[in-house]
Amino acid sequence: MTQPQSDSRALRNALGRFATGIAIVTAIDPDGHPIGLTVNSFSAVSLDPALVLWCLDNNSHNLEAFRRASHHAINILADNQQDLSNRFATWPADRFAGLPWHAGIGGAPVFPGCCATFEVANETQHAGGDHIIFVGRVERFGERVDLAPLLFHAGQYRTLADKD
Numbered sequence: 307m308t309q310p311q312s313d314s315r316a317l318r319n320a321l322g323r324f325a326t327g328i329a330i331v332t333a334i335d336p337d338g339h340p341i342g343l344t345v346n347s348f349s350a351v352s353l354d355p356a357l358v359l360w361c362l363d364n365n366s367h368n369l370e371a372f373r374r375a376s377h378h379a380i381n382i383l384a385d386n387q388q389d390l391s392n393r394f395a396t397w398p399a400d401r402f403a404g405l406p407w408h409a410g411i412g413g414a415p416v417f418p419g420c421c422a423t424f425e426v427a428n429e430t431q432h433a434g435g436d437h438i439i440f441v442g443r444v445e446r447f448g449e450r451v452d453l454a455p456l457l458f459h460a461g462q463y464r465t466l467a468d469k470d
């Protein structure tokens with residue numbers, strides 16, 4: 307049951323037992339192009355002030371662009387948006403091609419059909435090992451109570467059995 311801490315595959319598997327939602331975090335790069343990636347490291351931090359966090363791999367192609375962006379948007383995916391999750395986790399180039407979106411605060415792309423969206427000011431960044439922790443202040447948010455979330459557990463997409 308217990309594993310040595312250095313066994314990273316085992317650690318990844320154990321961490322994967324924590325069920326999460328899935329979000330696409332977006333922003334506008336310094337050239338005005340939309341950027342974004344799929345994450346499950348999103349978490350609420352504080353209600354007053356309204357703060358949320360997510361973690362970005364130090365090897366991300368868009369590390370500098372996210373660091374410099376004034377704002378980003380956190381799009382919480384619905385259970386019919388698995389294709390969007392795969393696209394923003396794997397496509398090497400123009401992930402936004404052919405997709406509907408509108409510019410939120412600071413230009414950060416907001417997608418239609420998500421369970422919730424948080425438009426946040428890029429407030430602080432913290433070193434977190436092989437990731438950077440972005441803490442954002444929520445400036446605008448919305449939710450769709452009629453939509454069920456896309457979930458991630460043990461390396462697989464899941465949906466809620468109980469949708470009430």
Ligand SMILES: Cc1cc2nc3c(=O)[nH]c(=O)nc-3n(C[C@H](O)[C@H](O)[C@H](O)COP(=O)(O)O)c2cc1C
Pocket residue numbers: 328342343344345346347348361362363365366367368369391394395396397458
């Ligand atoms: C379910 C899921 C959750 C993920 N969570 C994160 C995350 O929290 N942080 C991260 O940096 N990458 C995460 N990734 C991986 C990125 O989406 C993927 O590496 C992406 O290609 C990074 O794009 P970029 O290099 O253009 O930033 C996740 C992928 C999946 C499928």
